[in-house]
Amino acid sequence: MEIWSDVVCPWCAIGKRRFEAALAGFAHRDDVEVRWRSFQLDPQASGERESGPGPLAAKLGVSVEQAREMLDGVTATAAEDGLEFRFDIARHGNTLDAHRLLHLAWELGGASLQGALKERLLRASFTEGEPVGDPDTLAQLAASAGVPEADARAVLGSDRYLDAVRGDQELARRYGISGVPFFVIDDRFGVSGAQPAEAFGQALDRAWADAHPLTPVGDDGRTCADGSCTT
Template structure:
């Protein structure tokens, strides 16, 4: 079973939804047979490469309030994060474009597979939300990526070019084709979609249903007891 997750590394509900899915997978009996792949989505592709304001200042401008008002708005996600075992400290992080972080996530997938990509995804989310680091800064991205096990020379090559930019655009186009205008957005086996940081129970139901439909059981009609041959021979 394959789960594709469209998200951004500066999206609070993406981090919270990630934890909810992980909680569901912990109790899913077929978790070892589930592959999780992250897809790119830029919440603000117009954000500057070199930031000029903080996250809370950007939100204040977006919602027509002041910084104090924006901090109050952020408390809802902060509370949900705490309930999921996360601590958010990103209000004063710099607001920057995330395309380069997404390009590195594609590098991680290509060179290390889904497991390495998941490790980098978690590291990028922690860098932004826990340590309030600028995930648009190449020095920060390089440090996080190398610590997550990526080859330093490949990281440098990707950051110095536009490699994987086409893959990022393709992911965004696919999200829109699915009708997703926001993230997180989860797609299981290209058949079932879930929008938003749904509760763990919803993900549990999703996993059970997707597994049942992809691994149908044969319904026994007529009941046991009819004559048949088995590994110990035939009844005569």
């Protein structure tokens, strides 16, 4: 399972929680490996950026009140999935470094460590109001998720994993992914958006059945089909 998302994308946080709910009820969950892929919603973002109704209104060309209603709606939806969103204190910025650290986490600890860092970054972004575009903050967040702080700072002080982030984004373009979250199973099945847990469950079941077709054993011809039976 490969999931393209950004750490400043509210629907990515909601989609993650819903997918996890589906995975928890999937009979073959221990055979599923989840890898988070990089996708930057705003690659040109610089510095710290507010994410309240004002900036959203300017971006979408709507009134501040309309933007506030949109954010309130997303906040209410997140709450239904057990997430607390605080757009009033959110401070988003460029997420390139966050994605580079997610690649570091994958290299150091695979799916488990990368998943822990992804969760930590999303909580910092949407609940705690941490500036996830700030290198010092990122190093501390990485350490709290289990990534050695010295390794995180070494990556942040270099251009390491830059090609990996760009590679993820190029692969997204080849898949035709233009929005996130986007879930790809076995390079064959795609699920777009923060779908209900039931939809993710159906996708997992279908992908598993496709990868593990039944093989008939011991067929001696004693079957019925098309209104007739063999004897």
